[in-house]
Amino acid sequence: MTTFNPVTARAPVALPPMPREREALAAHPPVELERSRLDGERLVFDREGGFERALTQGFFLLRVPDGLDTEPGDRFAAHFHEDPVGDRLDRYRGFRDVDVPGAYQGYFDREHDQWENFYVEKANWGLLPAEVAELGRGMTGLGVAVLRAVFRHLDIPPRLWGTISGGLTDHHGHQMLAFNHFRSHKATRGCKFHRDSGWVTVLRSVEPGLLALVEGRLGAINPVPGHFIVNFGSSLEVLTAALPTPVRANVHGVVATERDAGRSDRTSYVAFLDSDLDGTVYRLENGTARPVQSVAEFAAQEVSRTYDNNGAL
Numbered sequence: 001m002t003t004f005n006p007v008t009a010r011a012p013v014a015l016p017p018m019p020r021e022r023e024a025l026a027a028h029p030p031v032e033l034e035r036s037r038l039d040g041e042r043l044v045f046d047r048e049g050g051f052e053r054a055l056t057q058g059f060f061l062l063r064v065p066d067g068l069d070t071e072p073g074d075r076f077a078a079h080f081h082e083d084p085v086g087d088r089l090d091r092y093r094g095f096r097d098v099d100v101p102g103a104y105q106g107y108f109d110r111e112h113d114q115w116e117n118f119y120v121e122k123a124n125w126g127l128l129p130a131e132v133a134e135l136g137r138g139m140t141g142l143g144v145a146v147l148r149a150v151f152r153h154l155d156i157p158p159r160l161w162g163t164i165s166g167g168l169t170d171h172h173g174h175q176m177l178a179f180n181h182f183r184s185h186k187a188t189r190g191c192k193f194h195r196d197s198g199w200v201t202v203l204r205s206v207e208p209g210l211l212a213l214v215e216g217r218l219g220a221i222n223p224v225p226g227h228f229i230v231n232f233g234s235s236l237e238v239l240t241a242a243l244p245t246p247v248r249a250n251v252h253g254v255v256a257t258e259r260d261a262g263r264s265d266r267t268s269y270v271a272f273l274d275s276d277l278d279g280t281v282y283r284l285e286n287g288t289a290r291p292v293q294s295v296a297e298f299a300a301q302e303v304s305r306t307y308d309n310n311g312a313l
Contacts, residue, residue, distance in 0.1 A: 004301055007292045008238050008281055013251055013313045016218055018189040020256040021209060024220065028211055031219040035227065037063040038142065043149035051153055057214050058250030061227040062146070062202070068138045070204055072131040077179045077204075077267035080118045081107075091129050100124050103277060104303070105176075112309040113191045114182040114257055122175040132177075139228070139271035140175040143200040144168060146230060147273060150200075154245055156284065164239060164282045164289050166275025168199060174274040182209075182257040182266040190254030190266070193313060196233040197302035198274030203229040205268040212252035221252065234302060235274065235281060238292065242285045251313060274299075 019027065034050035034057070036043055045051050045060075054060035064070065079092040095118045100106040105124065108117045122140065125133035148169050151161055161169040168174075182190050190209065203210075210221040210229070223229060237249035257266045275281075279295040305313055 005293045005297065007283065008234070008298055009301065010234075010237075013193075013213070015193045015251070015311050015313055017311075018193065018253055018256060019211075021258040024211060024255040025208060028218050028220050030208075030222045031057065031059070031212065031214050033057070033221065033224075033229075034060040035063070035224070036060055038065065038145050038149075041145065041148065041152075043146060043153075052245065055150070055153075055232075055245060055247045058248035059212060059214070059221050059229060059231045059252075061224055062142065062230045063227055065138070065142070069131070069135065072129060073135045073179075073204055073269050074206070074267075076129065076132045077181065077269045078264065080179050081116055081181045092132075098127060100127060104299070110191070110307060112307065113189055114184065114186045115191045115254075116181050116183065118179045120177050125177070128177075136175075136177045136271060139177075139202045139204075140273060141171075142228070143175075143202045143230075143271055143273040144171055146202075147200050147236075150232075150236070150247065154240065154243060154247075157287075160284075160289055164284070165199065166279035166295065168273055168275060172276075173279075174198070174272070174276050176272040176274065177269065178272060179269045180267060182254065184257045184259035184265050188256065190256050192306060192308070193251050193253035194306040195237075195249045195251055195302070195313070196231060196272065197235065197299055197306075198233040198272050199235050200273045201231050201233060202271040202273075203231070203268060204270070205229060207266060209255045209257065209266055210252060211255060212250045214250060233272075233274070235298075239282055239284055241283060 034054045035046045080095040082093045084090040096107045205223045208222045234249045240247045277296045281293045282289040
């Protein structure tokens with residue numbers, strides 16, 4: 001049985017029912033997300049005050065850098081769950097049966113969701129097609145740059161960065177690729193409303209369907225061509241909760257995908273940036289990084305809430 005830490009679990013949230021795709025498109029208008037780009041070490045937003053709004057909303061758009069090719073990831077997300085058939089795409093198939101060493105890795109068939117996933121941490125990217133691993137390095141590099149920019153924006157002393165992030169700001173830590181296929185034939189939710197457990201998530205999605213609770217209202221987080229969707233995770237929310245500008249890890253989930261005959265299912269993929277499981281979750285208070293929970297306990301707590309079948313978080 002998972003033990004919930006009162007500091008990291010945060011106040012319970014009563015979750016709304018997850019709508020189906022057509023209902024969601026009609027009922028929930030899109031959230032106006034801030035747009036940004038990375039200029040070296042600087043995270044530059046298109047509008048004045050955009051950084052602060054992104055921290056409050058928990059989501060923003062990040063321009064895909066020139067030269068970073070997302071097509072290999074798109075192909076892998078579309079085919080990883082399929083059996084080989086003997087054509088040129090077979091190197092993207094058959095990953096339901098691949099044994100990936102390490103916790104929270106490999107293929108997952110989610111009992112309560114349309115989701116099926118393939119998770120693989122950076123140390124195991126040799127199992128992927130080389131061009132998919134190269135995209136992963138690009139996406140995780142963007143996520144690390146975003147985290148460093150957030151720490152800088154919040155005036156967190158650089159001497160603390162490596163400790164509080166479990167080395168992630170120096171490109172260590174837990175860097176995971178997750179590929180998602182939403183099975184429209186399965187009559188259930190797309191995925192449960194949840195918070196991501198780590199620091200920063202960099203998402204590639206090409207169609208609407210992601211919903212989030214933003215400032216108390218359920219709204220659509222829609223993709224924009226040429227941009228990744230970035231959201232902040234629970235480690236960052238816990239760390240900054242006592243700061244003058246706390247960072248929001250927003251509750252979000254995916255609608256129940258509906259498809260007519262001949263139309264492909266929804267797919268997406270993300271780079272998760274987190275601390276290693278043997279690390280520590282911290283909260284900043286009065287200039288001091290106070291340890292509040294082990295990352296292993298925190299991960300077990302958050303995962304249990306993400307994939308269960310109840311109506312609360």
